[in-house]
Amino acid sequence: MAGATIAVASDHAGFDLKEILKSDLQHAGYAVLDLGTNSTASVDYPDFGEAMGEAIAAGKAEKGVLVCGSGIGISIAANRNPEVRAVLAHDATSARLSREHNDANVVAFGQRLIGVEVAREALKIFLATPFEGGRHAARVAKLSGVSKS
Amino acid sequence: MAGATIAVASDHAGFDLKEILKSDLQHAGYAVLDLGTNSTASVDYPDFGEAMGEAIAAGKAEKGVLVCGSGIGISIAANRNPEVRAVLAHDATSARLSREHNDANVVAFGQRLIGVEVAREALKIFLATPFEGGRHAARVAKLSGVSKS
Numbered sequence: 197m198a199g200a201t202i203a204v205a206s207d208h209a210g211f212d213l214k215e216i217l218k219s220d221l222q223h224a225g226y227a228v229l230d231l232g233t234n235s236t237a238s239v240d241y242p243d244f245g246e247a248m249g250e251a252i253a254a255g256k257a258e259k260g261v262l263v264c265g266s267g268i269g270i271s272i273a274a275n276r277n278p279e280v281r282a283v284l285a286h287d288a289t290s291a292r293l294s295r296e297h298n299d300a301n302v303v304a305f306g307q308r309l310i311g312v313e314v315a316r317e318a319l320k321i322f323l324a325t326p327f328e329g330g331r332h333a334a335r336v337a338k339l340s341g342v343s344k345s
Numbered sequence: 346m347a348g349a350t351i352a353v354a355s356d357h358a359g360f361d362l363k364e365i366l367k368s369d370l371q372h373a374g375y376a377v378l379d380l381g382t383n384s385t386a387s388v389d390y391p392d393f394g395e396a397m398g399e400a401i402a403a404g405k406a407e408k409g410v411l412v413c414g415s416g417i418g419i420s421i422a423a424n425r426n427p428e429v430r431a432v433l434a435h436d437a438t439s440a441r442l443s444r445e446h447n448d449a450n451v452v453a454f455g456q457r458l459i460g461v462e463v464a465r466e467a468l469k470i471f472l473a474t475p476f477e478g479g480r481h482a483a484r485v486a487k488l489s490g491v492s493k494s
Contacts, residue, residue, distance in 0.1 A: 242487035266442045268432045268449065272488055275424035283417045286435040290458060293415045300417065309439060338391035339421055 202323070203257035205231035205248045206307075207241040207270065210263025213307040217261055217319055226323075229257050245273025252301055253279040260302040261319060267306030274302050278340045283322075286310060291318040295325035299336045351472070352406035354380035354397045355456075356390040356419065359412025362456040366410055366468055375472075378406050394422025401450055402428040409451040410468060416455030423451055427489045432471075435459060440467040444474035448485045 202221050206214035211233055221228050231247045233239045241264040248260045248270075260282075264270040267284045274282040282302035283294035286309070294300035303322045305315045327336075351370050355363035360382055370377050380396045382388045390413040397409045397419075409431075413419040416433045423431040431451035432443035435458070443449035452471045454464045476485075 240484045240487060242484055266439060266446065268439065268443045269447045269484060269488065271433075272424050272430050272447065275421050276427060276488070278425060281421050284420075284433045286439075290415060290417065290435075290455070293458075294417045297415065298418045298421065306439070309442075335389045335391055335418060338389060339418065339425075 199225060199227070200259070201227040201229055201257045203229040203231055203248055203251045203260040204262075205244040205260070205270075206233060206263035207239050207244055207265070208233055208236045209265035210267075210270070210305070210307045211236050213305060213312065213315060214261070214263045216312060217263070217305075217315065220316055220319065221261075241270040242273040245270040246276070248274045248302060249277025249280045253277055258301070259323065262302060262304040263307050264304075265306060265308045267304040267309065271302075271304035274304070281336070281339055285318045285322070287314055288318045288321045291322040292325050295322060296328045297332050298339075299327040299332070348374060348376070349408070350376040350378055350406045352378040352380055352397055352400045352409040353411075354393040354409070354419075355382060355412035356388050356393055356414070357382055357385045358414035359416075359419070359454070359456045360385050362454060362461065362464060363410070363412045365461060366412070366464065369465055369468065370410075390418040391422040394419040395425070397423045397451060398426025398429045402426055407450070408472065411451060411453040412456050413453075414455060414457045416453040416458065420451075420453035423453070430485070430488055434467045434471070436463055437467045437470045440471040441474050444471060445477045446481050447488075448476040448481070
């Protein structure tokens with residue numbers, strides 16, 4: 197999938213890890229769409245989760261990477277968009293399963309909770325793992341049609 | 346918060362852990378609203394994540410607990426509802442932070458990824474930890490207003 201466009205976004209508390217993962221992506225041959233933030237000055241994570249949702253829904257990127265302090269808030273924000281399937285990954289195993297079973301298109305990390313090398317490996321595996329389809333396909337389709345009461 | 350109503354829901358792959366956590370909640374004095382599933386027969390996790398969203402949005406439960414195999418799919422489904430702030434918790438630390446910073450009202454676990462005792466402790470801490478408010482409040486408010494393009 198090298199050559200594909202991967203969007204990256206973070207808040208201030210995820211900025212450092214976002215920059216590391218962005219560099220990894222560029223070295224691996226991906227085109228990177230950086231949606232910010234661009235410093236450690238305080239910003240609101242929902243704005244960056246929302247920007248990721250818009251980029252994915254508009255087809256500007258095939259997959260996305262999100263980082264905030266815990267990964268929690270920014271992944272909730274991104275999942276508001278029905279086109280996003282964002283996994284809050286704590287390790288390579290959850291990153292792999294999110295691709296195999298959920299066809300996840302966004303991976304979120306918590307800079308204060310995950311080790312740098314664990315995050316780097318989880319991202320690599322996230323991008324390398326195909327969706328299994330089969331019995332999982334109908335469930336994934338339902339994720340875009342879940343009603344918002 | 347004993348006496349409050351906590352909703353629980355899972356798919357077949359999360360049924361066993363859901364039953365354990367339900368029992369813990371009942372012993373701790375909570376009222377439990379069980380949204381299913383009620384066996385290990387195959388079902389679709391999005392249906393149960395959606396049911397949780399509807400229960401939370403309708404005020405039928407103050408907080409919720411979700412379980413599927415990885416916790417990923419069911420937490421994505423629940424977060425489609427703008428009234429839900431669901432954390433995929435891998436440990437007590439992420440459960441605590443989700444309450445302090447994100448005012449999370451739903452905690453999701455992956456039965457195949459988390460140890461039973463880790464999940465039991467994470468749920469206990471989730472329910473015992475108050476939201477910090479302050480600078481976090483405006484960001485949490487944005488999570489209910491994130492646009493769905």
